[in-house]
Amino acid sequence: MTETEFDPVAARRTITLLWRKHLVEAVKPGPKARISVDDLVAKAILRADREGLPAVTIRGVAADVGVRPMTVYSHVPDRETLVALMVDASLAQMPAPASGGLGVEAALTALVDDNHHWYVAHPWLADAHTERPPMGPGVIGKYERELAVVARLGLSDLDTDAALSFLLNFARAAAADTVRSRADAVDGGRWWEAVGPVLSEVLDPVDYPLSGRIGTAAGSAMSGAYNARHAYEFGRERTVTAIIALSESGRAGR
Amino acid sequence: MTETEFDPVAARRTITLLWRKHLVEAVKPGPKARISVDDLVAKAILRADREGLPAVTIRGVAADVGVRPMTVYSHVPDRETLVALMVDASLAQMPAPASGGLGVEAALTALVDDNHHWYVAHPWLADAHTERPPMGPGVIGKYERELAVVARLGLSDLDTDAALSFLLNFARAAAADTVRSRADAVDGGRWWEAVGPVLSEVLDPVDYPLSGRIGTAAGSAMSGAYNARHAYEFGRERTVTAIIALSESGRAGR
């Protein structure tokens, strides 16, 4: 994994950009900027929502904002940083966890649902999750709000953090599955039609008895959307009840 | 999401490549090939293991195999298909689930552990998971073997499939977190040193009481590796016990 070397100046610039609204900006000479970082981030998010993360190109975003490509670099150091800003801004817009008098179980379920919905609506967020999450107000604010929900269980600090990661990892992965199954559903029938002859010749039911019957492998092309929904609800139930059970056993054991 | 249109011929070619070892290949005229698809896939996997998926370029793999770039296209239609072949080949090499007289719980735990290890050792597999899993012998064989383990619980077909997805999604996401935390640990100290001044000015403990204390947000730069390990074990415990609990309640209720 030959990574590029760590650059403290770049790191600082990124943090400053992430927290730009909380920092007093020095008065600067030079012409007034015709566009702002917020403009760039907003248009880039629109683009990603519509056409996916790979469509977020410097040239594309520049055109959306109404400037020439290289002007983007007057506001943002590189594409990677732009994506970090997009992630932070998107998560900042996420609705706060429902806090109105819900029981702990309902609150956790709502937490998972909210994240699932958000990641389904903005699949590029999952794509961008390869990199370390940007330490901006959006990400940290979301973390804080969600910690408050999980903290109601009274677990140790370490377990509280682990429980939240567990919930979020599930919501994100399930959302990715949902999105994939929807995309596959479009040409699922045609896909099976095209490869069926070859597959059925090679997929001996003796070698693969379960795959054929239980069938995500062979059958997901048709029923994938329903399977994804069921898998999500199944997982959400397991996730939430497991965490609640742990907190109760901890309380009983003490 | 402007996807490219579905091409049945391409789909068929991909499937034929995936199952190449199971299909009788027609005798063809022309010079004997100096390289094989297996060579390409093997070298590409080595490259991905060492330098990550983005380093798997056509030119790079061609150089590794000892041919000129365009020769690659005589064997594989495009990079996307090459990656699909890599995924299937890698998963085919995964050790089969331990079947030797383990209890169900131990077997499920081992299943999660095996997948976690594999995805930590080959992080590019998680990167490649954006696309639909290739329907090759490796993927389907793994699915079949793992279904056999989960099927011991006696859940419905639908729930068995959902339970397996649940286990695998967890293992993969946790592995990605592990890899990320290791990478971050390298320059974690320097990162904090660089951005600390700005962050501490802006991160008011009144606004963010939990993040600071529980602290993956602020503290993961130092303790991320340990946190990731704990989060993995925490999640594995929850995942496995939740599924077992379901199977037992189902048995009791019937």
Add this chain to the structure above:
DNA sequence: ACCTAATGCCGTACAATGTACGGAGACAGC
């Protein structure tokens, strides 16, 4: 034994992308 057509290997070329470099003009503070 020859011809035909398919096949493997590859040189050239092009489009898309990120971004380094440097210039021209605008504007704040001395």
Add this chain to the structure above:
DNA sequence: GCTGTCTCCGTACATTGTACGGCATTAGGT
């Protein structure tokens, strides 16, 4: 008014995937 810095941007280059077509090789039909 001078100076230094900032915005906007034209040009240019490296890297990537891959389309196109040429050349040599070889199996199968005659």
